[in-house]
Amino acid sequence: MKSKSLRLFGYVRGAAALLVAFLVALALIFLSTDEPLTALRYMLLGPAASWSKICRVLAYMIPITFTGLGTCIMFSANQFNLAGEGCISAGGFVGALVAIYCPMPTVLHQIVCILAGAVIGGLIMLIPGFLKTKWGVSEMVVSLMLNYIILDVTMQFLTQNFADRSQGATMTFPYKSTAIIPKIFEGEQVSYGIFIAIAMAVLCWFFLYRTRWGYAIRMVGINKEFSQYSGIKVGAIVILCQVVGGILAGMGGVVTQLGYFSQYRWTALTGYGWDGITLAILAGNNPIFIPIAAFFVAYLQYGCELMNTWTTVPVEMMDLISVVIFLFFAADQFLSGFRQKLVVRETQKELAEKAVQTGRKGGEEHV
Amino acid sequence: MSNILxxxxxxxxxxxxxRIMVPILFAALAASITEKAGVVNIGLEGTMSLCALIAVTCAWKSGSTFVGVLGAxxxxxxxxxMIGFFAFKFKTDIILCGIAVNTLGEGGAVLLLYLLTGSKGDTQTVxxxxxxxxxxxxxxxxxxxxxxxxxxxQSVLTYVAFLCVLLVWILLYKTPLGIRIRAVGxxxxxxxxxxxxxxxxxxxSLILCGLLCGMAGAYMSxxxxxxxxxxxxxxxxxxxxxxxxxxxGEPVGVMLSSLLFGFAQALANYVKGTNLPARLVEALPYVVTILGITIYAISTFNKARKIRARQEKKEQKKAAA
Amino acid sequence: MQNNEYVVGMRGIDKIYPNGIAANQGVDFLVKKGEIHALMGENGAGKSTLMKMLFGMEQPTNGEIYINGEKVAITSPTVAIAHGIGMVHQHFMLVPSLTVAENVVLGMEPKKGKLFVDFRKAIALTEEYSKKFNLEVDPNAKVMDIPVGMKQKVEILKALVRGAKILILDEPTAVLTTQETAELFKELIHLKEQGYTIIFISHKLKEIKEITDRMTILRGGRSMGVYNTADTSEQEISRLMVGRDVILTVQKEQAQPRSPVLQVRDLEFTNDWNRKMLNKVSFTVRKGEILGIAGVEGNGQRELVDILYNFSKPDAGSVTVDGKSTLGLHQDKLRDMGISLIPEDRMIYGIADSASIEENVISDRFDEKKFNNGPLFNMKAIHKESERLVEEYQVLCKSPQQQVKMLSGGNIQKVVVAREFSSEPALIIADQPTRGIDVGATEFIRKKLVELSRAGAAVLLVSADLNEVIELSDSLVVFHGGEIVAYFEDTKKMDEMEMGEYMLGLKRQSPEEVRRVVHEK
Incomplete structure (x- = not known):
């Protein structure tokens, strides 16, 4: 039943959502600055203005690609776990400690750091996964609380045990040079981490659509009862998808730390977890589209930052834009009247063809 | 230890x-009403944030805190x-609507704050x-x-909050609207x-939720x-x-659980002055929350079993007699 | 202009759902005042859709609706109620935790002062109507505690209290015992005498003949015309409904039962509301035979199936398959042991609706070696398997990649059956295997079921369709009140009338007679 015109409709709807977001942004820009055109130019064209700016957009993509992938996997199983936010910090922090305190040859060092972050992310996600499976505790509430707990715990260790007291701000000692993920281009911000991120997107696609575990995750997401009845271990899958989500977020934290920073200094939640949710929505939970969505969001985010720097429009504009895109993209019934008309037209066409073939008539009265 | 005690x-x-439990109580009552109507509103956080800002702003513009509460x-x-509109009209998943409002509460509040005061920190100076x-x-x-x-x-809103426990109970169980809310849910x-x-x-139910959230926000600021x-x-x-x-989602139950969280937070605040690890202690209310909902979930999980066990005991007694 | 003799006039109704299914095409539906009018048709013929539009729950894509000769737009149930239309749905529209009286007045609660519900008045109102129309209910009971027959009365009361003059009853007898049905018919005739118009949806010929004045027959979403019930023979109705003579007998050879496969002994189960749903149930299903379970719905059949597939735990008793206990095993293990289940509710248990046909048919075997290459799926093998099954089970679709929810009910059930029958099952539990699907698919599934049993599978058939259990089963037990009340070793020698008495609990066999079904000395 999915015809060409219906697929086309999907694109039209996506474009309409973007348009609405753009109009909202436009209205706010006019409200908050005297030079709206300059602001707009910075927002829309700024990030593409130079090579180094493009590299910066690419660098921004890295953390949100990871949280986006994690969210994809968890949402695919219909688990509304929102702890990607915390896991990226936890993973980043643990990876950072390994990068500072465990001397190792390079390459191996990065790998061990990333693994350490992955493990801690996975371990953390065991908590909401286990509680959900065992007693049906809402993974959403648990994961929200975990974000705050993770922040408090990492801050405790950072301030009390691992802080470099010679620095003005709260931060660790610098990473060992063996652990650094090098930049792709000298002097530009994007590191080789971008390749890791894209490779993970491909891997995640294979995981979700070409392995038995991914299949089970998707079936559990579509229909839990059906999965149970088919012999899928639903409880295990509910845990698995969250652990994978945690692993991805944890990895993302490390890759971001080692590729972008030279010491750990996240003293607040990063917001990458929430961006990850936006990406999962934009990508329709399909990992392969995550990097594209990430580029889009990173571009806009950086555009907003540039606009913030050069005009009086605050960077928080980005939140508003993403809220609007988010709401309309996830809106099933947005422009649904239009869609219904399309379906009716197609069906009537089909029926007319059939009627010609069979020549049936109905509904005479016999009384 | 003894001086903590x-x-x-x-x-x-x-x-x-x-003092600490009041905003939580307001918001939890708000959540109870929507929950009874089968609406999962997780946008409380963002709603409270924006309401808190608007409360002060309205108070400042009008010179009256009462107007502030009203504005919130x-x-x-x-x-x-807005959540309702997107969730019901456009069929956006309601949890995502909630997340959107939370994002709005975080970024939008700062944006608004900046537009109003030129500062991105707080409203104090202006x-x-x-x-x-x-x-x-x-x-x-x-x-x-x-x-x-x-x-x-105590703040007037504190009294209002406790009054709301009673009002919400009456609303849910004694009024036509309450019966309808429960029927819909x-x-x-x-x-x-x-x-x-x-x-x-x-x-x-969302409107009532919004009213209560508004008071929660106003209380905060x-x-x-x-x-x-x-x-x-x-x-x-x-x-x-x-x-x-x-x-x-029962008003009295919600009051008791808010009390528990209030206690955890107050404890964390008191302990902060001691030599216990400060940041870890700050995590206490969140840990209590996880423990709380887990214990609750276990208790409902075991309820069915307990009922059955009780029956068996009864039967055994009958058999013995 | 409309002719005023019709209280309901639906003209040229088309309904096309967003997924493209055309449920009604050019349907005319005209009901006279004060008659009982049957709306007939097979499942999926579009009866419910048509009535939902009359009651404002769906909007017609094209067409007009007249009430008492006046053209109306019924945009919601509220509008329908305002026009004096009331509907009793097949699945009861009641709120379990509210009382009967609260359910009756829901949406029009009497008030005390301006704000509060007057609970006493609500009860008085319920009692008043209950007496007036001879519909006996307990206004103070919570709906979750009352029996099915009473729930239906609550539904009718709800409509009457709201001033309905036109009552739509959607398959009202589907859940009732014969006695309850007789009682309902008496009540309906009583209502008709008082000038009420009743639209009666059903596909049971006998009932239609018994109670209705005229009928409209739907087939495949189109109207086959309007007839006077008295002038139309059952054969003619059946021909109009299904388009050919219904084949009532299933061709099958005599069963050759061999060793026992499923052995259920002294099973007991009490539900959450403290009702004993299964009481000392024992039976055996042997290799190569079909054992049917007949009975009015709600007499423990569902609970039995849930326990057999470990969706709930029994209080006592044992279940073994091939001598091994299955209680507490994960469904994964049950499938390894060769136990298949066609679930009663296919949309909940049977399929993942937004997944493809392919993904649905491999859900029990996707982790088998032949479908995996190391960690990756062997997509070639999976495509081959799904193509084979789609062909063998005649699933009508564009390709195995099509979403299951785009298929018709019968084809969805074929997807379920394709999966369940193709895993070389030793035991098949078929719970209402042909409910609500078209004749073609029904026949296909029944034939396959017989084929498999003759090839050596043990089959436990649970069905509320009397014709189906009798025709399909080799031997049969009757459930009543959570107990087996009768065992018929040979279904060929059965008398339907006698069985009805067992189903209603009017008669029961001695424990010794029933005990024969365990096939033990």
Whole structure:
């Protein structure tokens, strides 16, 4: 039943959502600055203005690609776990400690750091996964609380045990040079981490659509009862998808730390977890589209930052834009009247063809 | 340890529990009403944040804290209606709508704050300090201990919050609207088939939720603190969700679970002054929340089993007799 | 202009759902005042859709609706109620935790003062109507505690209290015992005498003949015309409904039962509301035979199936398959042991609706070696398997990649059956295998079921369709009140009338007679 015109409709709807977001942004820009055109130019064209700016957009993509992938996997199983936010910090922090305190040859060092972050992310996600499976505790509430707990715990260790007291701000000692993920281009911000991120997107696609575990995750997401009845271990899958989500977020934290920073200094939640949710929505939970969505969001985010720097429009504009895109993209019934008309037209066409073939008539009265 | 104990056992500690639990209670009651109507609103956090800002702003513009509270309630309703609009009209997943409102609460509040004051931190410098009237109830405050805790020098909204526990209970169980709300939450087809507008009821529940959230926000910026500052809600909206779950959406249950969280937070605040690890202690309320909803979930999980065990015991007794 | 003799006039109704399914095409439906009018048709013929539009729950894509000769737009149930239309749905529209009286007045609660519900008045109102129309209910009971027959009365009361003059009853007898049905018919005739118009949806010929004045027959979403019930023979109705003579007998050879496969002994189960749903149930299903379970729905059949597939735990008793206990095993293990289940509710248990046909047919075997290459799926093998099954089970679809929810009910059930029958099952539990699907698919599934049993599978058939259990089963037990009340070793020698008495609990066999079904000495 999915015809060409219906697929086309999907694109039209996506474009309409973007348009609405753009109009909202436009209205706010006019409200908050005297030079709206300059602001707009910075927002829309700024990030593409130079090579180094493009590299910066690419660098921004890295953390949100990871949280986006994690969210994809968890949402695919219909688990509304929102702890990607915390896991990226936890993973980043643990990876950072390994990068500072465990001397190792390079390459191996990065790998061990990333693994350490992955493990801690996975371990953390065991908590909401286990509680959900065992007693049906809402993974959403648990994961929200975990974000705050993770922040408090990492801050405790950072301030009390691992802080470099010679620095003005709260931060660790610098990473060992063996652990650094090098930049792709000298002097530009994007590191080789971008390749890791894209490779993970491909891997995640294979995981979700070409392995038995991914299949089970998707079936559990579509229909839990059906999965149970088919012999899928639903409880295990509910845990698995969250652990994978945690692993991805944890990895993302490390890759971001080692590729972008030279010491750990996240003293607040990063917001990458929430961006990850936006990406999962934009990508329709399909990992392969995550990097594209990430580029889009990173571009806009950086555009907003540039606009913030050069005009009086605050960077928080980005939140508003993403809220609007988010709401309309996830809106099933947005422009649904239009869609219904399309379906009716197609069906009537089909029926007319059939009627010609069979020549049936109905509904005479016999009384 | 002993000096922690001695500071806990003071009336000022008890009063601080009340102070902390009030916004959570408001928001948890708000969540209970929507939950009974089958609406999962996780946008409490963002709603509270924006309402807190608007409360101070309206108070500052009008010179009246009362107008501030009113403004917050109006905004609370508008935001809740927005969730309803997207969830019911456009069929956006309601959890995502909630997340959107939370994002709005975080970024939008700062944006608005900046547009209003030129600052991205707080309202203090431009708008000054705003504090809702504090009231000491004449006779009741003379009751030893309890009078001092509950009825002395509390914000007006504190009394309103406890009054709301009663009002929400009456609403849910004694009024036509309450019956309809519960009917919609339990079997919306049934409600629909007798002409109870399901979406109308859901919207009404969201409006009530918005009113309560507005008061929660106003309390935060005009009683708990005397200004709006960035990030001041600090997860209270989420904690309220947990309190609602633990209290099964029953007003009294919700009050007791809010009390528990209030206690955990107050404890964390007191312990902060000691030599215990400060940041770890700050995590306490969140840990308590997870423990709380887990214990609640285990208890409902085991309920069915317990009922059966009780029956078996009865039968054994019968057999023995 | 409309002719005023019709209280309901639906003209040229088209309904096309968003997924493209055309449920009604050019349907005319005209009902006279004060008649009982049957709306007939097979499942999926579009009866419910048509009535939902009359009651404002769906909107017609094209067409007009007239009430008492006046053109109306019924945009919601509220509007329908205002026009004096009431509907009793097949699945009851009641709120379990509210009382009967609260359910009756829901949406029009009497008030005390301006704000509060007057509970006493609500009860008085319920009692008043209950007496007036001879519909006996307990206004104070919570709906979750009352029996099915009473729930239906509550539904009718709800409509009457709201001033309905036109009552739509959607398959009202589907859940009732014969006695309850007789009682309902008496009540309906009583209503008709008082000038009420009743639209009666059903596909049971006998009932239609017994109670209705005229009928409209739907087939495949189109109207086959309007007839006077008295002038139309059952054969003619059946021909109009299905388009050919219904084949009532299933061709099958005599069963050759061999060793026992499923052995259920002294099973007991009490539900959450403290009702004993299964009481000392024992039976055996042997290799190569079909054992049917007949009975009015709600007499423990569902609970039995849930326990057999470990969706709930029994209080006592044992279940073994091939001598091994299955209680507490994960469904994964059950499938390894060769136990298949066609679930009663296919949309909940049977399929993942937004997944493809392919993904649905491999859900029990996707982790088998032949479908995996190391960690990756062997997509070639999976495509081959799904193509084979789609062909063998005649699933009508564009390709195995099509979403299951785009298929018709019968084809969805074929997807379920394709999966369940193709895993070389030793035991098949078929719970209402042909409910609500078209004749073609029904026949296909029944034939396959017989084929498999003759090839050596043990089959436990649970069905509320009397014709189906009798025709399909080799031997049969009757459930009543959570107990087996009768065992018929050979279904060929059965008398339907006698069985009805067992089903209603009017008669029961001795424990010794029933005990024969365990096939033990």
């Amino acid at each position: 001695s500071s806990i056992l003071t009336t000022s500690f008890a009063a601080s529990i009340i 309630m109006v905004l609370g309703v508008l935001l809740s209606l 708008m000054g300090a705003w504090n809702l009237p504090r009231v000491t109830i004449p006779v009741l405050s003379k009751i030893p201990v309890i009078g001092e805790i509950f009825f002395t020098n 339990e079997n919306d087809h049934a409600a629909d088939s007798v002409g109870v507008g399901v979406y109308k009821i859901k919207y009404i 005009m009683s708990y603190m005397t200004m709006f500052s960035k990030g001041m809600i600090a997860g209270r909206g989420f904690i309220a969700l947990a309190a609602q779950a633990m209290g099964r």
